[in-house]
Amino acid sequence: MEKRELGRTREKIPVIGMGTWEIGDVQNEGRALEIQALRRGIELGMTVIDTAEMYGYGNAEKLVGQAIKGMRDGVFIVTKVSPHHFGYEDILSSCEGSIRRLGVEHIDLYLLHWPSRQVPIGETMKAMEELVSRGKIRYIGVSNFSVAQTLAAREALPRSEIACNEVRYSLTHRAIESELLPFCEQEKLTVMAYSPLDTGKIPTSKVPRSLLDKYGMTPAQLMLDWVTHKEAVVAIPKAAKVEHVEENAAAVSSRISADDYQVLSRTFD
Secondary structure (H helix, E strand, C coil), rough: CCCEEECCCCCCCEEEEEECCCCCCCCCCHHHHHHHHHHHHCCCCCCCCECCCCCHHHHHHHHHHHHHCCCCCHCCEEECCHHCCHHHHHHHHHHHHHHHCCCCCCCCEECCCCCCCCCCCHHHHHHHHHHHHHCCCEEEECCCHHHHHHHHHHCCCCCCEEEEEECCCCCCCCCHCCCCCHHHHCCCCCCEECCCCCCHHHHHHHHCHHHHHHHCCCCCHHHHHCCCCCCCCCCCEECCCCCHHHHHHHHHCCHHHHHHHHHCCCCCC
16 A cells, blocks of 8 residues: 655555544444454555544444454554534543543544634644643644644644644545645645545546546546545545445555546546
8 A cells, every 4th residue: 555654744654544434323233344344444554544533422433443453553543623622621531532432542643623713722732732742642633724724723833743634625526726735735734635535426427438447447446546646645535345445445556647637637627
């Protein structure tokens, strides 16, 4: 699996990871299948697993914890704290809750899930740096932050860096290309693309058949190859079924050319 540097951290992470939105709410056989899918993804090198305290009211983190038992050292865990927990003490408590549900000793990358209008960013980032100093988290990031909000978050960190901004990005959702993506490329911030397959609404009929035949890819694989074309971007498609995980993992086994990247971009402009 191809790897890229996370921000300025020198940490190498796979270009395709796994997301867990709407995972963990099922029981029995369905839950076992989701765990099987995550473990298969890890086997295939998709070792970044993204989750959040709000996903399934903590059930997604619990499921991830079950999936990574016995293989923690080979997995890079990303989770997110909700805006209503951005107060100093609340963040410390939320982080402990996520660590407990995940069954780990630390979180690799801890993200602010959305910007907050209620809590000053300075208070929030003071707590994030405290978590780093305590060894509870390794890296700090944001999610769904604009350029201005990212800058404000970075300026509130006297000792740490912002490693990434997790945002929606796909062939069919490209709003970040006007400002946020160029900013992240310039500042060496990783863009972690969620919903890279447009939450399953893959525009199959619009994907050029010539490109599918040329590269021997499915529409989903072509979308993932496209979204991770730029060096600053990694993707975290949802991982709930083994067959989808295997399809996703193969998306970057070969790469579309720069010319074909432009062809596909223009098709969906």
